[in-house]
Amino acid sequence: MTVRAEGIKLATTRAPLWTVAGVVVSSLGLAVVQGSVGSPSIPIEPERAALGVAMFAVPVLLILAALTVTGEYRTGMIRTTFLAVPNRTRVLLGKAVVTSVFAGVCTAAMVVASVVAVRMVGTDRQSADLALSEPAVWRTVGAMAVYAMLGSVLAVGLGALIRHSAGVIAVLLLLPFVVEPLLGAMPQVGRRVGPLLPFTNANAFTEVPLLQTVSMWWGPLGSLVYFAAVAAVVFALAVVDVNRRDP
Known part of the structure; x- marks a missing residue:
């Protein structure tokens, strides 16, 4: 019931539609630029084709996930939500499930579209590694989708903790774009703290x-586990906070 209700909220507002439309244009635009102005003799890896999705789409989708919480606190609709579903934990879980699935599906589709866009405008050499039959392409699609889904859980948790959209x-x-890169670029701080930063992982x-200026302590799988753990901890703190502050 909670998941269905949150899905209806997301589907009946204009913000998700316009948000997705905007990030699709930005992500595919960067993919087209890479394919049209890059060196014709240098292949474009799937990770590079997905650069626009990582820079534009995922951050915006995470903000959208957080706004599903902060928006209700701003308008006071959260009281109605809690009256309909007194279990605060179920409310946050419903928001996390709906936004993570939405973000994961949108991200996966945009990565595939970016790969196709590069293949359409680039040379045969540029698109040599971008065939949809290549395992590396689907590794990137899956990795980006998982990142977006875990990031949405983190964003919902942050939204419940902060409760202010601007914050x-x-x-x-x-x-991800200012604090972590600056810390990672500091010689002593970056070496000691950089591998523990969530978005760096x-x-x-x-x-x-x-x-990426940080030398990690573990491989990609370890980074995934660490980022998932951070998202889980933040979400758990949000559940505790909501149950305490909104009895």
């Missing part, structure tokens, strides 16, 4: 070539 948007944008798992 959670700032965290979800500044942390997510980036190491997807292997998308974003700015």
